[in-house]
Amino acid sequence: MESRTRYRLSSSDALLLDDVASLESLDYDKMENIISKRENQAKTSRYFSRIEIKRWILTFLIGVFTALIAFGIDICTNNLTDQKFKVLRYARTQCEECFWIPFLSYVLINNIFVSVAAGLVCWVEIVARGSGIPEIKCYLNGIKMKHILRFKTLLSKTIGVLFSVASGLACGKEGPMIHSGAIVAGGITQGKTSTFGWDTGFLNDFRNDQDKRDFVSGGAAAGVAAAFGAPIGGVLFSLEEGASFWNQSLTWRTFFCAMASTFTLNFFLSGVELKKWGILNQPGLVDFGTFTNQDRNYTVAHFPFFLILGILGGLLGALFNYINIKLTKFRMRYINTPLKRYTEVILVSTITSVSSYVVSYFIHECKNVTGANIETFSFYCPTGFYNDMATIFYSTQERAIRELLHEDSHAFSSSTLLIFFVIYFFLACWTYGIAVPSGLFVPCLLVGCSYGRLLGIVANHYFPEYHFDAGSFALIGAASMLGGVVRMTISLCVIMLESTSDITYGLPIMLTLIVSKWIGDWFNEGIYDSHIEINHAPFLGWEGDVIMRKFEAKDVMNTPVNCFKPIEMVGTINRELLTNNHNGFPVTTDEGVLCGIILRSQLITLLCHKPFRGTQTSTHTFYQRVSVNDFISDYPRYPGMDVVNLEDYELDLYLDLKPYMNSQPYTVKENASLERVFRIFRTMGLRHLIVVNQNNIVLGVITRHDLVSCERRIMQ
Numbered sequence: 001m002e003s004r005t006r007y008r009l010s011s012s013d014a015l016l017l018d019d020v021a022s023l024e025s026l027d028y029d030k031m032e033n034i035i036s037k038r039e040n041q042a043k044t045s046r047y048f049s050r051i052e053i054k055r056w057i058l059t060f061l062i063g064v065f066t067a068l069i070a071f072g073i074d075i076c077t078n079n080l081t082d083q084k085f086k087v088l089r090y091a092r093t094q095c096e097e098c099f100w101i102p103f104l105s106y107v108l109i110n111n112i113f114v115s116v117a118a119g120l121v122c123w124v125e126i127v128a129r130g131s132g133i134p135e136i137k138c139y140l141n142g143i144k145m146k147h148i149l150r151f152k153t154l155l156s157k158t159i160g161v162l163f164s165v166a167s168g169l170a171c172g173k174e175g176p177m178i179h180s181g182a183i184v185a186g187g188i189t190q191g192k193t194s195t196f197g198w199d200t201g202f203l204n205d206f207r208n209d210q211d212k213r214d215f216v217s218g219g220a221a222a223g224v225a226a227a228f229g230a231p232i233g234g235v236l237f238s239l240e241e242g243a244s245f246w247n248q249s250l251t252w253r254t255f256f257c258a259m260a261s262t263f264t265l266n267f268f269l270s271g272v273e274l275k276k277w278g279i280l281n282q283p284g285l286v287d288f289g290t291f292t293n294q295d296r297n298y299t300v301a302h303f304p305f306f307l308i309l310g311i312l313g314g315l316l317g318a319l320f321n322y323i324n325i326k327l328t329k330f331r332m333r334y335i336n337t338p339l340k341r342y343t344e345v346i347l348v349s350t351i352t353s354v355s356s357y358v359v360s361y362f363i364h365e366c367k368n369v370t371g372a373n374i375e376t377f378s379f380y381c382p383t384g385f386y387n388d389m390a391t392i393f394y395s396t397q398e399r400a401i402r403e404l405l406h407e408d409s410h411a412f413s414s415s416t417l418l419i420f421f422v423i424y425f426f427l428a429c430w431t432y433g434i435a436v437p438s439g440l441f442v443p444c445l446l447v448g449c450s451y452g453r454l455l456g457i458v459a460n461h462y463f464p465e466y467h468f469d470a471g472s473f474a475l476i477g478a479a480s481m482l483g484g485v486v487r488m489t490i491s492l493c494v495i496m497l498e499s500t501s502d503i504t505y506g507l508p509i510m511l512t513l514i515v516s517k518w519i520g521d522w523f524n525e526g527i528y529d530s531h532i533e534i535n536h537a538p539f540l541g542w543e544g545d546v547i548m549r550k551f552e553a554k555d556v557m558n559t560p561v562n563c564f565k566p567i568e569m570v571g572t573i574n575r576e577l578l579t580n581n582h583n584g585f586p587v588t589t590d591e592g593v594l595c596g597i598i599l600r601s602q603l604i605t606l607l608c609h610k611p612f613r614g615t616q617t618s619t620h621t622f623y624q625r626v627s628v629n630d631f632i633s634d635y636p637r638y639p640g641m642d643v644v645n646l647e648d649y650e651l652d653l654y655l656d657l658k659p660y661m662n663s664q665p666y667t668v669k670e671n672a673s674l675e676r677v678f679r680i681f682r683t684m685g686l687r688h689l690i691v692v693n694q695n696n697i698v699l700g701v702i703t704r705h706d707l708v709s710c711e712r713r714i715m716q
Contacts, residue, residue, distance in 0.1 A: 023538060024144040024583065025704045026209040027599070028245065028685030029666070034659040036628050051205050058189050058206075059253045062215065063222045063260025065188065066181040069158055070226035070261075071268045073173055074285050080166035081396060084109050099361065107353040111346055113167035117160040117436040118345035122338040128156035130432065131439045132179025134531040136220055137241065139182075140213060141539050142685050142704065148179075149186035149216070151195045157183070161437040165397075169352055170427040172397055174286060175439025178223035178237075181261070185219025186212055194637060207635040210685070213245065218254045222261035224495065227441070229266070229284025231258035233495035240491045241528070245685050286442060288499040289402045291471070298508065301466045305459055309452055309473070309480045310512040314519025316447075317484020320429050321520075321527050328433050328534060341435035348434055352427050356393040359423060364389035365413045388412045392420055392450075397442045401478070404449040409457050409470040417457075421450040432527075440527065444482040452477015475500065479509045484516040487526030538708040544678035547714050551674035556710045557691045557700030563588045566595055566658050567616045571651035573603055577641050584688040584701065587661045592697040594690060596661035601638040605631050606660060608644060612653035626660070667692050670699050678707055 084106075091105040092098075121129045127147045135148045147153055161176045187193065189212065191203030206212065217238045224234035235255050239246055262284065269282035335344050365388050366381035376386030377394050392400050392412065403411070428443035456473025459466075479496050483489065493510045497503055524530060532539050562576055563586045576585070577600065585603070587595045611625040667690045668677055681689055681702070691700040 023146075025538070025687045026139070026142045026144050026213070026685075027687040028142060028210045028213060029662075029687065030208055030210055031602075031628070031631065032662055032664065033596075034663075035626070039628050054203070055206075056253065056256070058203075058215065059218055059257045060260050061188055062181070062185045062219050063225075063257040063262075064264045065184045066177070066219060066222040067226050067261045067264035067268070069180050069184065070177055070223075070265050070285055071272075073158060073162060073177070074269065075272065076162045077165050077173065078396065080113065080162060084113070084166065085394065103357050103361075106357055107350060110167040110353045111349050113163040114169060114345055114349040114436060115163075115342075117162075117164040117167070118342050118434075120156040120160040121435040121437065122342045122345075125150070125153045125156040126341075126435070128153050128160055128437055129435045130437070130531075131175025132157065132182070132437075133175055133241070134528045134535070134537075136179055136182045136216070137528060138532060138537045138539055140217060140220075140245075142687075143537055143539065145537075149183050151183075151187060151193060154180060154183040154187070157437045161439075164436040164438055167349055168356060168393075169349060169436065169438065170424055170431045170443045171436070171438030171440075172442030173439055174224075174227035174441040176437045177227045177285070177439075178220050181219035181221075181223030181226070182216045183219070185215040185217075185222075189215040190635075204629055204632060207632045209636075212636075214250050214253070217246075217250060218257035221254045221258045225258035225261045225284070226265045227284055228286050228495050228499050229262055229282075230495045230498035231255065231262045233491055233498050234258040234261075236491035236494050237488070241486075241488060284499070286398050286445075286499060287402070288475070288496075289406050291406075291475075291500060291502050291504070297467075297469075298472060298505075299466070301463075302468070302472075303508070303511070305455065305468070305473070306476050306508045306512050307515055309455060309476050310483075310515030311519055312451065312455075313448065313477070313480025313482075313484035313512065313516035314522075315484070316425070316451075316481060317487075317516060317520045318523035320425070320444075320485050321524050321530055323426075323429050324432055324527065325524070325530050325534060327430060328531065331433060332534070345434050345436055348427075348431055352431070355423055355427065359419060360387055360390035360393055363415070363419055365416060367411065388416045389420065392416070397446055401442070401445055401449055404446075404453050404474045405471045405478075407471070409453075409460060412453070414454055414457055417450045417454040421447060421454065424450065433531075440485065441482060444485050445478040448478035448481025449474040450477075452480070472505070475505060476508055476512050480512045480516045483513040484520045485527050487517045487520055487529075489513045489517055538704045540678070540682050540704065540707065542682075544675055544682075544707075545711055545714055546675070548674040548678060548711070551710070552670065553668050553672045553674065553677050553691050553702060554670040554699065556674060556677075556706045557670075557702050558706060559700035561586055561698055561701050563592070563698060564598070564657060565590065566661075567654050567656045569651075570607070570612055570646065570653045570655050573655060574607065574641075574644070574646060574651060577603060577607075577644075586665075586690055586698045586701065587657050588698050594665075594667065594692055594696050594698050595658070596663040597665040597688060597690065598657055598661040601634075602631055602660055604639060604641065604644060605634075606655060606657075607646065608639075610646075610650065612650060612655055614653060616654050631660075665690055667696075668702075669693070674707075674710070677702060678711075681707060 087109060088102055088106055091102040095101050125147060135145045138145050139148060157176050157180055161173045164171055165173050189203060189206050192199035221234035221238040224237045225231040235258055238254055266280045266282055270279050271277035273282060335341055360379055366385040367388050369376055369384055369386050377390040379387035379390035381387045395403065425447050428447060431438055432440050453470045453474035456468050456470035460468040483492055493513055496509050497506055562580060562582055566587055583600045584597055586597050589595060606626060609626045609630060666684060666686055668680060670691050670693055689702040690698060691702060693699055
């Protein structure tokens with residue numbers, strides 16, 4: 001029997017519900033029934049101690065493997081970039097001062113690189129595109145996002161990001177590192193791989209949504225720690241932007257995972273790049289460098305300019321998000337086939353390459369190399385001089401950020417900074433969301449550095465008595481732009497401070513982030529929340545809308561409900577599973593009194609193992625025919641009804657559900673406020689919430705989809 005909601009929906013609402021219904025919910029409420037209780041009672045304290053030891057070992061391995069992936073991405077990206085510019089320099093030697101041969105070589109190489117990244121996304125795994133942060137946020141919120149933790153996704157993500165960054169696109173590798181860390185956590189903690197059909201059977205205790213969620217939180221933090229050398233920032237990022245459920249023990253394990261990631265990457269980067277094994281001075285992929293005492297002095301007179309940067313960051317972040325969301329909706333509607341996505345990537349790559357080369361060729365200033373402490377590009381400038389525009393465009397993004405932060409105010413002209421800011425802003429906005437693995441952190445930092453440094457130069461020109469430092473303004477500008485786009489506060493502040501190894505700028509950075517968030521929130525949501533919204537994911541925020549107080553549980557529950565008796569006929573169960581796609585079924589007496597709830601996956605497992613009986617008489621002789629391991633052996637890809645093979649005579653037999661059902665499900669009275677329902681559902685991480693009356697008779701069931709669709713309708 002199909003379920004229906006108690007309130008009337010418009011046609012557009014109904015269409016939205018169809019999109020939402022394609023995503024299933026995770027079940028963070030662990031299975032608790034008679035057989036699980038019996039097995040737990042038989043376990044000793046030594047067994048639980050071993051489980052805890054395994055948990056910490058796995059946490060350490062997540063950090064180590066995430067760091068190794070980051071190390072491989074960094075080394076390969078740098079090598080690909082170096083080879084690209086070797087070819088470009090060789091092309092220039094073939095014709096002195098010519099334009100077309102080096103230009104066409106540059107465009108061609110970039111398109112070859114980006115073709116690899118686009119091919120992996122378009123024809124191997126589409127989920128690997130973008131940063132993956134919105135998808136990880138949804139997973140940690142309790143939404144079963146398809147393919148986001150697959151090995152194929154990790155392969156496409158890590159290899160693809162090498163070529164997308166090396167191709168010169170306005171994207172970074174830091175966002176994909178967070179997704180990669182989450183995939184590593186979701187993979188090695190299960191002790192099995194469906195891709196290769198390999199199962200160790202060693203980590204069965206962690207094959208549930210709750211434990212997997214906690215490990216994924218640690219993996220996301222390890223990704224941030226590896227990207228920025230910021231273990232504390234990684235923990236706070238996972239808490240502020242990622243995890244929807246948190247506890248004290250998870251805090252310690254996540255911090256341990258982030259520390260393991262940071263120092264593993266530090267060890268290998270220092271050894272390979274600096275040839276100093278054991279000297280740990282390369283904490284992450286992005287290193288902002290250290291500010292000198294002269295650079296970091298600021299006074300009260302600086303704060304009005306810091307506020308201006310915060311306002312600019314909020315306005316520009318809101319504009320960035322607005323344009324990007326419009327582009328994303330256009331892509332969802334028109335660019336929806338692999339070939340169209342691939343074509344768009346090639347178009348973006350070509351325009352990016354043409355823009356950077358042409359602008360560096362025609363609009364630049366030749367600066368004297370003397371006194372410059374940066375890796376410069378002469379690029380059609382005389383010997384002893386460097387092209388300031390090409391130095392920003394052709395340096396790696398991380399190196400360009402350090403140059404903008406630490407070089408003196410004469411290293412880059414104001415016109416160069418302004419033109420670079422405008423071009424890179426729109427390129428980054430267009431690039432985020434195309435069919436390549438791409439991050440948003442570093443492009444936003446680079447855009448913010450450019451207009452922050454520009455404001456510092458202008459302020460110092462008009463108010464020279466205050467000795468404004470362009471590099472300091474670039475740092476605050478970077479924070480304002482990234483804060484205006486993603487709307488992070490605490491975690492971003494700590495990441496910036498850890499990346500600079502200097503707490504001096506803590507106050508202006510925090511002030512700027514708060515202002516940029518306030519300004520941006522007046523116009524739209526952060527970029528990750530906006531992408532979650534337009535993809536119609538049933539995401540539950542921290543708090544429901546206050547108007548929910550006007551509604552009650554009975555207003556949104558699904559009714560009538562498909563229920564089973566404690567001892568049900570096999571044919572009835574088989575028919576219900578074939579005729580609907582519900583994932584949870586209340587178990588009730590003949591009078592409708594609630595006895596418990598049983599999941600669809602459990603029923604299919606029972607039909608496969610066939611612990612049937614010929615009568616409705618309850619006995620205990622068959623308990624051991626189905627164990628807890630039988631229910632979790634197929635996790636997380638539970639089979640469908642196609643694996644069930646029943647004989648005709650078995651349909652007339654009976655199945656006792658009492659040993660397998662959850663006899664203590666979460667319930668709520670029909671007159672409970674919807675705000676209370678939202679809070680219970682959100683806090684406990686539920687998949688189903690049963691609505692009963694005063695006599696404990698089942699009236700309906702509330703799911704995540706009901707809450708989200710009702711909240712969206714209220715907001716409209």
